[in-house]
Amino acid sequence: KSVIEEDLNYYGINLDFEFDIIKTGYLQEASVGRGFYLSGSLEELLERSGYKLSIRFPGRRDFIVAQMGSIFVVSIILLVIVTLSSLLIYRFYRRERDLSGNIVDFVNGMTHAFKTPLTNISLANSMIAKSDITIKDKKIISYTGIIKAEHRKLKERVDALLKTTFTETDQPSGHELIDLSVVTRDIADSFSVQLNNSGGSITLKEHDTGIYLYGNPDLFYIALSNIIDNSLKYSRETAEIIIDTGKKAGRVFIGIDDNGSGVPQEYLADIFEKYFRVADDEKVNPEGFGLGLYQVKKIITLMGGSVSAKNSPAGGLSINIELPLVTEK
Known part of the structure; x- marks a missing residue:
């Protein structure tokens, strides 16, 4: 046993084991059960004597885990971190995409809502400017001029926001x-x-x-x-x-x-x-x-x-x- 143990230690196998010496003739008639391993150590010596060495490791699972050691544990931890990071990134992406869509919808709705009032303001101001009373009153003419200028500026801003919503997608339209x-x-x-x-x-x-x-x-x-x-x-x-x-x-x-x-x-x-x-x-x-x-x-x-x-x-x-x-x- 000490010879086998020394040989196993040389290869870094520090596990409890059980062994049997099997006659070669008997080995040819019977199969070795699961969990048994035929060692190459002392093979030539035993074969010349007509025997085979069979070794069984009851704690082979512990041996596999021990060999993998910290590398396996670190790999699992990294895999979990990468998976969680991917899920968080996707979640943030969905949130930003939804927020961007809501902003575009809000701007689109607001600009369209301003269209009718702006048209009515322009029409009313135009009618006031053309009335006989206004023509004779320089102060009112000045006021209508201010309203017209500010209306034009506001309309330009609304149009700019409205047209921006048309260019928020990457798909060409109306070519x-x-x-x-x-x-x-x-x-x-x-x-x-x-x-x-x-x-x-x-x-x-x-x-x-x-x-x-x-x-x-x-x-x-x-x-x-x-x-x-x-x-x-x-x-x-x-x-x-x-x-x-x-x-x-x-x-x-x-x-x-x-x-x-x-x-x-x-x-x-x-x-x-x-x-x-x-x-x-x-x-x-x-x-x-x-x-x-x-x-x-x-x-x-x-x-x-x-x-x-x-x-x-x-x-x-x-x-x-x-x-x-x-x-x-």
Whole structure:
């Protein structure tokens, strides 16, 4: 027994065991029961004598657990931690997704609820302004002018929030063939009156004709309008805006440059982020919600394009849009 015990200790097996010496002839006729193991130790010596050594380990389960030791326990603990972490992350994701959906629904409901009152205010103010009594009273004319101006500002904010809900998904909707020239000329005409009244100008430079692309016309119009509106908002002098359009190598290029103060270099990477607004030295609280350029990036991305910004060497901000060109209508 001491020889067997020494041999087992050499291999790190420190368990109680039982053994039997079995004649070779008997072994060939009977099978060894479960839990018995034929050892290779002393094999040659015993075979020459016509015997086999059979060893049984009553505590073999304890041996397996002992061999696995702390590694097994640590593995189980790590597995439990990973599982719990995954469940918590999924739970937080579900909560954030539901919260985001509720916010979008709330904004959508609120903006739609404001639509009718705003329309009624505009109609009532228009009727008051056209009445004979109002025409003769300069003070009332002044009041109606203030109401009209504030109504326009509020309507723009409501429209901005409403349109944001249309760009909260990553799925494009209402894709149609868009004639770039038609959209840019329409936008230039819509802003020309406002710019002319302030002494500014908007110039359209079309380097190519027959430029078409796919997208939602209304959202695309909003994207370009937001860029120009942003230029007007941060202009410190008479605004001069240039819209450049062209095509090259299957891509459409649109550039909108202004002569404003530009954007500090450290903020250029953030101006397309949601709710981000650049601080202005002359405006403690810049107008708007910081959604305009965010909408631009969202809409252009839905159309399969990209948008970037840089400060122009001549001063002002330059917004560059790149979109897929439609070659077959």
